[in-house]
Amino acid sequence: MAEAGLANRVERYDPRAIERKWRDRWEADDLYRVRDDAPGEKWYSLTMYPYPSGILHVGHWYAFAVPDVFARLQRMRGRNVLFPMGFDAFGLPAENAAIRNRIHPAAWTFDNIATMRAQYRQMGAMIDWSREVVTCTPEYYRWNQWLFLRMLERGLAYRANGAVWWCPKDQTVLANEQVLEGNVCERCGSEVYRRDLEQWYFRITDYAEELLRDAEPLDWPERVKTMQRNWIGRSEGARLRFRLETGDDLEVFTTRPDTVWGATFMVLAPEHPLVPAITSEAQRPAVEAYVEQARRQSEIERQSTDATRPKTGVFTGGYAVNPVTDERIPVWIADYVLMGYGTGAIMAVPSGDQRDFDFARAFDLPIRVVVQPEGEPPLDPATMTEAYAGDGVLVNSGPMTGKRVPEQVPEIVAWLAESGRGEAEVTYRLRDWLISRQRYWGTPIPVVYCDACGIVPVPDDQLPVELPLDAEFTPTGQSPLVSHAAFLHTACPRCGGPARRETDTMDTFVDSSWYWFRYTSPDDVSGPFDPAKAAAWTPVDLYCGGIEHAILHLLYARFFTKVCRDLGLVEHGEPFLRLRNQGMILAEEGTKMSKSRGTQVAPDDLVREYGADTLRLHLMYLGPWEQGGPWNNRGLDGMQKFIRRAWTVVQETADGPFDGTAPEEADALRRLTHRTVERVTTDLDDFQFNTMVAALIEFVNELMRLKGTAVARTPEWREALRTLALLMAPSTPFVAEELWERLGGDYSVHHQAWPVADPALTARALVEVVVQVAGKVRDRLLLAPDAPEAEVRAQVLALPKVAAALSGEPRKLVYVPGRLVNVVP
């Protein structure tokens, strides 16, 4: 009978039943509802919201379940934690899926959201769904429009000509990703080309300096900061003025104003506005042909072309005057000069710049040495094989000859400025943000075009400009909204006359540039968010997401935050104080997971078989979270085994009685418990989830070893079991709740305080100290961690193994208390 009773008491671990039970209970109790006024210091943990692409794969779990562990730790520490969730619901894939399957993008999107929402519930993440944000709803994108209008008022949104892809057959603009290799339209296969069209831009370049400077103190991965720094691309130099023979001034930007005496020709970007004016009649056909050919290449293509590609270009027939030498120098055009950077024109100094050197050699243009490296034989233009861009002394440089560079560059710039030839300038690589998209599934840009009044913003009280759901979005070669008469034709808000709406929509990166503010007041109808609530919750304390957003999203989000600050909506200028990037989960063979090749791993099947807790642990245990790596199914069994062992220990020993004594063993157990608390806590704080799990496993392994001994009847054992449930709560929320209940704890384990390690108990009473002779381990000693050196020395030298390895007196003895002794012969 007794045996049967015992067998009944030890239930089998059944993840499906346990997880269903607690999921229902938590939802019924609204366990994860976040209250603005709850006690505790606020903690805003944010994970990049997903695109509703269909179903969750393990990558989504990796990105979300692991940060959930961290957020749960903060909550148990007594913080008031916001850990919200939403969907980045506008975008190209919905439109493409709609065209392919003939369903409406809205239907496709909301179906996917429903599926994915249910999957996130499986995960056991502590999401407060009442704060969910879905960006394709008018309640959300209305505020994209509102923010756009505020930016328009301040000149931060503007309309300008920009080069875009144009398909002559479909008569439409194409997105960059619709242009296939060889500059071919993805729909009709026609050759496409660049065309200047008016587009909307955000003036992010106004914030270039601030974006650069404010990134420095952020607790972000260094590589992300470096990528942003490079993207912004600050260059110090000077703007110099050259006089053209047509009478126009031609301005150039250079980082080497000290080399202007070596400028022997000039090069303009093919699109430069002065090209037609400076071109001679004799050269005009060649110039026009070159300009036309350059137009067919995208800016991206031109920028990313290998720098070793042979230089191409054409002489315009025109000349400029070098402002310091008064020499007449030829003006060329070449596609290695980019219209979008600096002034779109350069002074070419072939002796000091490799590109100019290559160009000069290709077209037999003069080269003059102006910087001579010190202590080297004089450079000779006739025999040089490459440009010299290093330090040195100026030669052939009129009054500045003999100046050392770079030390004396400021003096040279001052001299140039005094004589009116130019001035110091800082230039950035960053371009303004082109937000127009000739696409349907996005936020309509809230302006109208009136023949009488021009561009007229839609007044705030007419927002949102709703995206019509009955638009014909199958491909006709036209932007969908253009053919929607009821949308297109409207009355001018200013004069009441007939007007046309803007039919372009906004880049979906606009949606994600402020969404975390919306979580703080998702139902606000008076503004994008409630400034008081935003002030209470933001900036975000911890932002988690993929490294692929290192530049665009994170830069745009920082820009929007600064704009919101300048609009008086928030006080801070940086949205995310701490950033962590998860690595990518790859398919088992180490390649990217792919839907089409069937290498995606579906978490639902794994949850059915193992439960969410096991899957969460497995993802944490795969390796360092910031590194990612190939998926494997096998490790799941190990994690399941760990949970079952924890389960077994608790089931078998939870009922006590805990009235026994075992002085030495109980003391050792307490020390182990506290040491485990310390390891788990510091590993979680350091985002080292894999070693955190290892600490839990070691703890359970030890409890397994001890469960049949007297120590399992002591109060210390009860403390150990309760601590185990608490330490498991963030990682395995379901089974931890079940164990906690079994241990008689108050509901819920997720409302308990995180255990704190007592430093007096984390130290071992005795430690094994390694004894080395000449750096080789010869023996070990059990010593108190603070044993005095004299005593240790005597003990060590008395060891037979040490004596054997040593002849005579040691030269030296190194003692690191609690670690090792090294005897140096």
Place this chain on the structure above:
RNA sequence: GCCGGGGUGGCGAAAUGGCAGACGCAGCGCACUCAAAAUGCGCCGACCGCGAGGUCGUGCGGGUUCGAAUCCCGCUCCCGGCACCA
């Protein structure tokens, strides 16, 4: 080309100046079982040795140190980012 990150058992990894390989997977052995599964316990870098034990070992070559996977110099391979930005 420039800037990051990395190279440790059969595999994922740990150790960031102090016992290399914690922990897990796989494998092997034992117990339980009629048997298998499940579970529990043990072994598990290479070489030499019957054994006690010894020698070697963290991509390669050097250096610093009583002591190096860890720090420094040089090289090599892999991954990521940027790349004609004047």
